Amino acid sequence: MHKGMIAALLVLLMLGAAGGYMMMNDNGTGSDTPDDEGEQIGEWDVYYVQSGSELPNCNSDTKGRLYYVAADAGFQTCTSTGWSFVDLTGPAGPAGADGAQGPTGADGAAGGAQGPVGADGADGAPGASGVNGTDGQDGADGEKGDVGETGEEGDPGPAGQDGADGVDGAAGSASQIIMLTSISSPAVSLGCDAGGRVMMQGLDNGDGGGTAQNGVLESGEVDYTTTYCSAYEILQVADIHPGPGSGGSSSLGLWMEILVGDTLYFSAWDGSSGHELWAHDTSTSSTWLAADINSGAGTSYPGEYMEILVGDTLYFSAADAWDGKELWAHDTSNSSTWQVADINSGSGHSYPGQYMTILVGDTLYFSANDGSSGTELWAHDTSNSSTWQVADINSGGGSSFPGQYMTILVGDTLYFDASDGSSGSELWAHDTSTSSTWQVADIRSGSGSSFPGGYMTILVGDTLYFDANDGSSGQELWAHDTSNSSTWQVADINSGSVGSYPGEFMTILVGDTLYFSADDGSSGSELWAHDTSNSSTWQVAELNNGGGSTPGQYMTILVGDTLYFSADDGSSGYELWAHDTSNSSTWQVADINSGGSSYPGSYMEILVGDTLYFSAKDGSSGHELWAHDTSNSSTWQVADIYSGAGHSYPGEYMAAILVGDTLYFSADDGFDGKELWVMDIEHTITYN
Numbered sequence: 001m002h003k004g005m006i007a008a009l010l011v012l013l014m015l016g017a018a019g020g021y022m023m024m025n026d027n028g029t030g031s032d033t034p035d036d037e038g039e040q041i042g043e044w045d046v047y048y049v050q051s052g053s054e055l056p057n058c059n060s061d062t063k064g065r066l067y068y069v070a071a072d073a074g075f076q077t078c079t080s081t082g083w084s085f086v087d088l089t090g091p092a093g094p095a096g097a098d099g100a101q102g103p104t105g106a107d108g109a110a111g112g113a114q115g116p117v118g119a120d121g122a123d124g125a126p127g128a129s130g131v132n133g134t135d136g137q138d139g140a141d142g143e144k145g146d147v148g149e150t151g152e153e154g155d156p157g158p159a160g161q162d163g164a165d166g167v168d169g170a171a172g173s174a175s176q177i178i179m180l181t182s183i184s185s186p187a188v189s190l191g192c193d194a195g196g197r198v199m200m201q202g203l204d205n206g207d208g209g210g211t212a213q214n215g216v217l218e219s220g221e222v223d224y225t226t227t228y229c230s231a232y233e234i235l236q237v238a239d240i241h242p243g244p245g246s247g248g249s250s251s252l253g254l255w256m257e258i259l260v261g262d263t264l265y266f267s268a269w270d271g272s273s274g275h276e277l278w279a280h281d282t283s284t285s286s287t288w289l290a291a292d293i294n295s296g297a298g299t300s301y302p303g304e305y306m307e308i309l310v311g312d313t314l315y316f317s318a319a320d321a322w323d324g325k326e327l328w329a330h331d332t333s334n335s336s337t338w339q340v341a342d343i344n345s346g347s348g349h350s351y352p353g354q355y356m357t358i359l360v361g362d363t364l365y366f367s368a369n370d371g372s373s374g375t376e377l378w379a380h381d382t383s384n385s386s387t388w389q390v391a392d393i394n395s396g397g398g399s400s401f402p403g404q405y406m407t408i409l410v411g412d413t414l415y416f417d418a419s420d421g422s423s424g425s426e427l428w429a430h431d432t433s434t435s436s437t438w439q440v441a442d443i444r445s446g447s448g449s450s451f452p453g454g455y456m457t458i459l460v461g462d463t464l465y466f467d468a469n470d471g472s473s474g475q476e477l478w479a480h481d482t483s484n485s486s487t488w489q490v491a492d493i494n495s496g497s498v499g500s501y502p503g504e505f506m507t508i509l510v511g512d513t514l515y516f517s518a519d520d521g522s523s524g525s526e527l528w529a530h531d532t533s534n535s536s537t538w539q540v541a542e543l544n545n546g547g548g549s550t551p552g553q554y555m556t557i558l559v560g561d562t563l564y565f566s567a568d569d570g571s572s573g574y575e576l577w578a579h580d581t582s583n584s585s586t587w588q589v590a591d592i593n594s595g596g597s598s599y600p601g602s603y604m605e606i607l608v609g610d611t612l613y614f615s616a617k618d619g620s621s622g623h624e625l626w627a628h629d630t631s632n633s634s635t636w637q638v639a640d641i642y643s644g645a646g647h648s649y650p651g652e653y654m655a656a657i658l659v660g661d662t663l664y665f666s667a668d669d670g671f672d673g674k675e676l677w678v679m680d681i682e683h684t685i686t687y688n
Contacts, residue, residue: 050069058078058082062078063078063079064201064224066086077177084177173212175204177205179203182200182201184198185197185198186198193638198225198227199226199228200226202221202224203221204217206221208221225688227685227686228684229685232680233682234638234639235678236667236677237675238675239675240270243672244672249269251666252653252674255304256302256303258314262282264279264664266654267303272297274294274300276292277290277337280676287676293320293328293337295321299319301318302318305352305354305357306352306354310359313382315328315329316330317351323347325349326352327339327366327380350369352366355367355401355402356404360412361432363432373396374397375402376393377390377400377402393418394418394419396421398421403418405417405452405457406466408457408459410459410462411482412431412433413430414430414432415482424448425449425450426439426443427439427450427468428440443478443487444468450470452467454475455503455504455507456516465490472497473489473492473497473499477500477537490535491530493537494519494520498521500519503516503517505550508558510563511581513529514530515529516529519548523542524544526542527539527565543570544569545570549567549570552566552567554601556601557612561580562580562581564589565577566601572594574598574600575589575591590628592616593617593619595619598618598619600626602616602623603623604625604665605656606655612628613679614626614627617647621637621645622642622644623648625648625679638679642669648668648670649674651665651667653666663680664676665677
């Protein structure tokens with residue numbers, strides 16, 4: 001049996017132990033999970049069943065498929081005449097030819113030693129012939145004895161060696177009814193720009209002038225061809241503000257965008273109602289005005305400072321015609337909309353959530369200004385609709401601006417920056433379980449501000465890592481252990497008083513290691529790392545020698561162990577780069593705008609499966625939608641929505657939101673302004 005076929009059979013037998021259907025695909029992976037009807041899942045071509053009773057109907061849907069039947073230890077294939085047993089024990093291939101004859105054996109040894117001298121007599125008889133070597137020449141006859149001696153028999157010559165075995169013939173299929181499969185890429189003309197493959201199958205029977213049982217699927221042997229084609233479908237979903245050019249732009253998502261179930265809620269302007277709350281049902285493609293809070297031509301600016309979902313209810317900032325910008329709510333289950341609280345009574349604005357918004361249990365914590373206490377920490381209990389000031393950190397009319405630079409929840413405790421009027425902006429905390437509020441650390445003692453979290457805030461275990469300025473080292477990397485309330489400077493990357501500004505462009509955690517941008521004073525802003533398990537800090541890569549590559553200024557995203565980010569190496573402009581955290585290698589992924597900057601991710605970045613989708617410009621098409629497949633390193637323009645040199649700015653107002661396999665985002669096609677667009681991937685299968 002062909003070695004490849006043996007290996008395939010062994011794999012099938014091992015996979016079949018779980019019972020039920022088993023399918024194998026072209027890359028050797030498998031799944032033992034059938035769908036509801038026991039049919040093929042994905043794009044598989046070999047199936048497993050326990051017995052013949054589990055075989056599906058043999059029809060046009062199953063024609064050409066191959067099933068391994070465990071009870072029969074054999075295969076069944078669906079043909080035009082019904083199920084046909086596939087015999088894997090066909091006749092063996094022909095034997096190899098005999099090897100060449102071995103070399104001739106050496107001559108036999110001479111006759112025995114001379115006998116004693118005797119009287120002259122008749123000549124002795126000749127000695128007997130030596131015994132022939134195996135497959136060699138006969139040994140030489142013994143020498144004639146001297147006169148009066150009796151000749152002795154000669155020794156046999158050594159055996160000749162056997163000839164070497166003949167070379168085995170090339171392995172072929174065990175049978176002419178073995179089904180072979182070939183996988184290839186679809187023709188460019190099919191337009192499978194989102195991927196695809198062509199799967200050809202046929203028996204190894206030599207049809208069409210081919211060679212039977214040679215283990216190769218030849219063109220004449222192809223009986224079935226299945227083409228899987230995936231193509232992008234990109235279209236405008238809704239034109240909320242009809243009209244040509246920028247005058248007809250709805251600017252959807254400018255203030256607010258959030259997904260609730262299958263429905264997108266966002267701010268938009270239809271040209272008559274001002275910027276209000278709108279909705280789009282992705283399952284029915286219907287779009288409607290959800291609430292006209294500032295009725296008429298007025299604008300309510302929904303979500304300008306706050307947007308958060310609690311159960312089925314959206315909480316957001318908005319302004320009606322009388323009360324200024326306050327806290328509002330919209331129940332998505334019954335479409336009711338109401339003002340939650342008028343914190344700054346009258347026409348004044350409380351600006352809820354301008355600096356902080358976070359949900360703890362059923363309670364919203366947010367910054368707000370009641371018109372007398374300044375901007376302080378407030379709360380709203382969504383379970384009983386009560387609203388109150390949590391703490392007046394900067395007592396009197398002064399503002400503490402809670403959360404202006406940092407807001408993070410650790411257990412029941414909120415950590416945030418605030419100013420009490422004497423210490424400047426420092427690290428504070430509020431225990432939501434006890435309602436206690438305190439200053440955690442005065443990093444820059446006195447009235448100066450340390451601005452904790454101005455560029456970086458991230459939690460690793462119980463420890464907060466953030467940037468701060470102690471007044472002597474500049475803005476550097478600091479930490480606070482929430483379990484023991486200790487605070488310390490982690491690293492002084494730019495020694496002296498200037499500061500390295502850690503996290504100004506990038507901050508991301510990979511395992512125990514923080515990756516971030518920082519400037520050591522000589523290299524410019526480059527990629528750095530800090531291992532939180534051993535407190536080591538180092539420069540990962542200097543991409544722009546001496547000039548600073550500002551890594552992550554436009555894009556930062558983690559795929560497996562690899563960071564993908566924007567960076568400028570000083571010659572290619574801002575392009576797409578990558579760093580493999582497992583082996584510390586760094587490389588340019590793509591130079592999309594040769595000679596210029598493509599600014600990848602400046603408006604949009606999202607990972608879908610193995611593929612990154614992001615905004616970029618190639619120098620001729622403007623800012624458009626691009627993609628990079630991280631599995632095969634290919635990069636391409638997905639769509640030129642605003643054809644020519646114009647920019648569609650995908651994701652500028654509504655960043656990409658993934659609903660199932662469909663991306664929703666704002667874009668401008670040059671005619672309708674910035675409206676709602678989608679990118680879907682259409683999958684087609686063709687049999688012939």
